[in-house]
Amino acid sequence: MKRFRVNSRCCETPEQTAASWCTISSPSTSELAVRFALWPCSSPSVTITSSRRSCLTAAKERGQLVFLEGLKSCLDLLFGEKEKQSGQPSPLQFISESASNLKALFDFVRTSVTPAGSESWKGPVLLVDDLSVLLSLGATPVAVLDFIHYCRVTVCSQLKGNIVVLVHSNEDSEDEENELVVNSLCHHSDLILWVEGLATGFCKDVHGQIKIIRRASLELTAEQDLVQIYQYKIQDKNVTFFARGLSAAVL
Amino acid sequence: MAAAPAAGGTVRGRGAISFQRKAAAGSRLAAVAGTRPSVRHGQLLLSSGLPSLDCVLGGGVAVGTLLLIEEDKYGLYSNLLFKYFLAEGVVCGHDLFVASAKEHPDNILKELPAPLLDDTYRNELAEEATAVKSEDFEDSMKIAWRYQNLPKMEASPTTSTKFGHYYDVSKTMSPELFQSIKWHSFYLPEELSLQPEVKTCNVNSAYARLLQSIQRIIYQEGFDGSDPQKKQKNILRIGIQSLGSMLWGDDICSSDTPEDIHSLTKFLYVLRGLLRKSLSACIITVPSHLIQNKAIMERVTNLSDMVVGLESFIGSERETNPLYKDYHGLVHVHQIPRLNSLICDVSDTKDLAFRLKRKLFTIEWVQDNYLRQERNIYPAGFSYLLKQKDSAWGEGSLQHSTFLMSFLAKATAFASRLVRHSEPHKQTGSGRIRQTAELRMWCYGHRQEAPGLLVIST
Numbered sequence: 004m005k006r007f008r009v010n011s012r013c014c015e016t017p018e019q020t021a022a023s024w025c026t027i028s029s030p031s032t033s034e035l036a037v038r039f040a041l042w043p044c045s046s047p048s049v050t051i052t053s054s055r056r057s058c059l060t061a062a063k064e065r066g067q068l069v070f071l072e073g074l075k076s077c078l079d080l081l082f083g084e085k086e087k088q089s090g091q092p093s094p095l096q097f098i099s100e101s102a103s104n105l106k107a108l109f110d111f112v113r114t115s116v117t118p119a120g121s122e123s124w125k126g127p128v129l130l131v132d133d134l135s136v137l138l139s140l141g142a143t144p145v146a147v148l149d150f151i152h153y154c155r156v157t158v159c160s161q162l163k164g165n166i167v168v169l170v171h172s173n174e175d176s177e178d179e180e181n182e183l184v185v186n187s188l189c190h191h192s193d194l195i196l197w198v199e200g201l202a203t204g205f206c207k208d209v210h211g212q213i214k215i216i217r218r219a220s221l222e223l224t225a226e227q228d229l230v231q232i233y234q235y236k237i238q239d240k241n242v243t244f245f246a247r248g249l250s251a252a253v254l
Numbered sequence: 255m256a257a258a259p260a261a262g263g264t265v266r267g268r269g270a271i272s273f274q275r276k277a278a279a280g281s282r283l284a285a286v287a288g289t290r291p292s293v294r295h296g297q298l299l300l301s302s303g304l305p306s307l308d309c310v311l312g313g314g315v316a317v318g319t320l321l322l323i324e325e326d327k328y329g330l331y332s333n334l335l336f337k338y339f340l341a342e343g344v345v346c347g348h349d350l351f352v353a354s355a356k357e358h359p360d361n362i363l364k365e366l367p368a369p370l371l372d373d374t375y376r377n378e379l380a381e382e383a384t385a386v387k388s389e390d391f392e393d394s395m396k397i398a399w400r401y402q403n404l405p406k407m408e409a410s411p412t413t414s415t416k417f418g419h420y421y422d423v424s425k426t427m428s429p430e431l432f433q434s435i436k437w438h439s440f441y442l443p444e445e446l447s448l449q450p451e452v453k454t455c456n457v458n459s460a461y462a463r464l465l466q467s468i469q470r471i472i473y474q475e476g477f478d479g480s481d482p483q484k485k486q487k488n489i490l491r492i493g494i495q496s497l498g499s500m501l502w503g504d505d506i507c508s509s510d511t512p513e514d515i516h517s518l519t520k521f522l523y524v525l526r527g528l529l530r531k532s533l534s535a536c537i538i539t540v541p542s543h544l545i546q547n548k549a550i551m552e553r554v555t556n557l558s559d560m561v562v563g564l565e566s567f568i569g570s571e572r573e574t575n576p577l578y579k580d581y582h583g584l585v586h587v588h589q590i591p592r593l594n595s596l597i598c599d600v601s602d603t604k605d606l607a608f609r610l611k612r613k614l615f616t617i618e619w620v621q622d623n624y625l626r627q628e629r630n631i632y633p634a635g636f637s638y639l640l641k642q643k644d645s646a647w648g649e650g651s652l653q654h655s656t657f658l659m660s661f662l663a664k665a666t667a668f669a670s671r672l673v674r675h676s677e678p679h680k681q682t683g684s685g686r687i688r689q690t691a692e693l694r695m696w697c698y699g700h701r702q703e704a705p706g707l708l709v710i711s712t
Contacts, residue, residue: 081524141516
């Protein structure tokens with residue numbers, strides 16, 4: 004069974020985090036969003052319906068949305084001409100170098116997230132589409148975890164923002180590196196959205212279930228995590244959520 | 255995808271990579287030969303060369319996507335699918351790029367199957383197919399009635415399809431069809447001897463060369479829209495055979511702890527970037543049954559758009575399974591893309607099998623075969639009784655249901671005795687001791703049971 008987990012580490016208000024199946028709410032004027040997609044845009048992590056797309060274009064122009072498209076950047080890195088090496092290293096440089104640390108990537112994130120000069124964006128949100136792809140591209144799990152740690156320090160602690168990360172995982176996966184990254188992220192997240200298919204198999208009316216786990220606190224206290232389980236059905240542009248047992252197949 | 259900007263406004267600038275809605279520009283893009291826009295997500299679709307595979311993939315292979323075939327054990331059927339894809343390109347007039355480390359691409363292209371363009375042959379096949387269908391489904395299903403209303407896969411050329419063609423595996427394509435086709439080849443042994451050094455970027459050198467070659471072709475021939483002068487847009491079909499095998503210099507198929515587990519995944523990532531940027535589609539066959547480290551296959555699956563696995567029955571125990579007697583193997587669909595929408599075109603039928611029958615390769619739902627043999631779940635004598643007109647043993651009668659109940663009870667007892675005591679099925683020697691239940695017809699002495707009824711002797 005394939006599972007997607009969206010972990011988020013929030014500082015102030017958990018409500019501000021973008022859950023995986025919801026459309027991105029148009030960024031309010033005070034939020035800066037850095038979106039980082041290693042994956043082509045149409046992925047389950049973040050959906051952009053056409054009504055929101057114009058908001059995002061405008062946001063990008065204002066400088067509110069910074070988008071790093073991994074595929075394009077990778078192609079530029081590998082096939083780009085020599086003149087493009089203008090001194091600023093490519094964020095995905097780790098692919099072509101043997102040193103597998105994601106420092107260049109982190110530098111890119113940090114420069115995008117820190118407000119420069121006249122802009123007054125507050126509360127940055129970092130959205131990472133598919134951390135598992137970084138492992139496929141040659142980064143070691145330790146490097147990936149270091150990267151997330153540095154991002155957390157910068158975005159959450161220093162700038163009081165949020166991070167939303169998408170990872171893939173399989174139940175009987177043999178990919179130990181991936182499982183390592185996923186488990187570590189789970190331990191460090193405030194909110195986990197755990198999306199998986201139904202245990203009983205394929206169903207036309209219920210496509211899967213989502214478990215929302217809110218960590219009471221990250222220290223070892225006696226408080227239990229709050230777990231909510233919903234089931235969902237995906238339509239063309241929308242996802243409907245309902246409580247277990249109340250799907251259209253039953254009602 | 256290089257093309258006209260969508261009506262909804264572009265999010266990124268020129269040379270956009272991500273998919274965009276092409277609702278308004280659909281009519282203009284459909285002018286590319288051999289493609290049709292998808293009704294669901296507005297992307298251009300190509301045929302994979304096999305109309306039943308197109309059904310499974312949700313209409314076809316979208317332009318800019320990667321179709322990965324996991325090879326069957328001896329590579330026979332995956333090779334066939336590979337050739338179908340290229341043959342479809344020839345028939346539609348697309349450009350081809352064939353890469354292989356094993357066979358020279360010229361030889362691969364000489365062995366493409368011939369298309370069934372002749373109408374008389376198609377009509378013959380159509381008549382045979384309808385004859386078979388009509389005698390099967392005369393009477394409605396009695397037992398498996400729930401399956402009756404499910405859709406049938408399109409397996410034979412009964413309807414005229416402008417999208418997708420049928421091919422005859424026993425004949426090769428005539429060279430005249432190749433005249434107008436532009437094709438490029440990449441044969442690894444030649445390439446290694448030609449250029450001495452290439453920038454590798456930590457990828458296996460064979461893969462690096464292949465990427466350079468593909469990127470050069472896409473750029474030079476203008477498939478990425480970099481040449482605005484080019485009026486007639488065309489599609490580039492890329493075929494890469496047996497990627498990941500040892501011939502490509504990768505040791506993931508031969509060792510449990512390969513030296514570089516990231517080469518193949520990096521290659522696929524960059525290839526997808528190239529595909530997304532151009533009007534092309536790619537088919538890759540990977541010998542996944544040889545890859546020891548399953549983590550690599552998981553990553554490869556996540557990095558591809560469509561993954562179809564073939565499992566042939568040659569040499570496996572399923573060859574003798576009566577359920578599969580008409581088929582040559584199973585088809586496992588591991589991944590289908592979600593393009594421009596949240597939902598993917600997953601078909602409802604899950605158990606798919608393929609067969610090579612009457613020179614046609616088709617993919618069908620396995621249950622079709624089971625349903626044709628519906629009657630065979632009864633013991634032999636009982637079927638005979640049922641076939642009689644107005645038989646007292648017809649369905650709904652008390653005799654029928656009591657028979658079924660006692661039959662099933664005795665069958666399970668028989669099976670459990672066999673399993674529990676491992677008793678031999680055949681009677682040993684000519685002695686009178688009968689140790690297990692047998693399927694017998696009582697013809698002497700005791701009371702006459704219904705023929706075919708199990709008797710458990712003490």
